[in-house]
Amino acid sequence: MPVYRYPKIHSSEITPEDVWRERRQWMKAAGAVMATAPLGMGAAMAATPTSTASLPALPGQKSRFVLMEPSTPEKDVVSYNNFYEFGLDKADPARYAHRLQTRPWTVRVEGEVAQPRTFDIDALLKLAPMEDRVYRMRCVEGWSMVIPWVGYSLSHLLSQVQPTGKAKYVVFETALQPENMPGVKSRVIEWPFTEGLRMDEAMHPLTLLGFGLYGKVLPNQNGAPIRLVVPWKYGFKSAKSLVTIRLVQEQPMSSWMKSAPREYGFYANVNPEVSHPRWSQATERRIGEDGLFAPKRKTLMFNGYGNEVASLYQGMDLRTNY
């Protein structure tokens, strides 16, 4: 069964800018009520996302990886985020991420490579042709989105540095700017946030280096200026605001593995049959689309990318390798 086809739905599914701009006005009005809301209720509410209208356009070319499902409205994609460096509440990243310094920005690629290099972000933007890709995004918390990313396969970058035969895993380290990140005072996880992939996962064409979404460069709250997108794994694997990519011999420990080893393993593949220790992963709620009266939808094995990636895990017990 083909999971991808060429884009058909694109522009009609995108919320017109004047519509979401108008909505945003309402959001501001909603803020007035917040002042009178009792303690704690406010935190979940004050979604006043920084406007994405001023972000430069980042056009991409057609890609074969385009999901035939309606995209989640842009206002939801940029206002409902997990980016703990800016706070634990979903609205915190949109509130505080404008403080992130995204220029100058370099990404160091090192470790088991013939040619370790430090890439400037402007060089990375030109390293390979940008593609428009539409992926599902399934958060481990039980909600999902469909996001039109702009970027290119991570393999383009990795092949530049010539991985050695010893390179078995890839470590992704993300930015740590304590003076700009109010969330890093909390000890939920170890900073800087670190994630990892197996080499074959990292080289898979679906594994994306994301530079933009909705045809514009990434808003800070979505992981500007460069992030990872691994659509068949739970969202936390897709590390934001990358600064170091290190190729290593041994399977690395990610921040979440250190924080809660019983709950988060190295692979974190989307799998409706393997429950999180504290909740089922069998179903999910699609943000912005499933209304109050819609039942949750069934979560798909490998988030629906089984045709592309199931072979990577042949013979592995996905219950123990969660």
Place this chain on the structure above:
Amino acid sequence: MLDVSKTVTRQAIWVNRGKPLLFLLGLYPVARWIWLGLHDGLTANPTEFLTRSAGTWALVCLLVTLSISPLKTWLKMPPLLRWRRMCGLFAFFYAVLHALAWAWWDQSLLVSEMWRDVLQRPFITVGMTAFVVMSLLAITSTNGWMRRLGRRWQSLHRWVYAIAVLAIVHYWWHKDGKNDYSEVSVYAAVAAGLLLWRVIRWRHGRSLASTA
């Protein structure tokens, strides 16, 4: 003596007149949800927002209910107790909405799923226990049940303290995943204060009785 009883009568009149206002105040959260719903303010994940909001308001109403008694003593206003049942029933009202939201939005109203969830997730177990006990207290909150149960009514309704503890544990464990206790610890502190006041009074009462 006559003066005191006059004051109390006057207080009782005001407390009774205030009841409709208290009722409207109790509906403020519902009005707020409707307003937010009409103005795109329920966040990108409205079901989660409403579920959590109903739970928070249930807890707020429960803590208000528990503060009536200390307030009565502090303000020397015995008739204030007449507000307590409405506060408790509002706590139950929001707890019902909270439980319904979970059953409907989280569990798709599938009894087998709900049962599994109650058994599997400790914070759901605790929350459901609190809800079941609370339902008992709500059912027996009528004048008829007060008469029928007599002295046993009061001992039954002391379970409200257990509900408060269970509700805080439920909330605390829910926040466990992110180690984010900033909000729940405020509610826990208020609940602890209200319970501590009762322990101190109870011990004080006992020592008075033993010296007498």
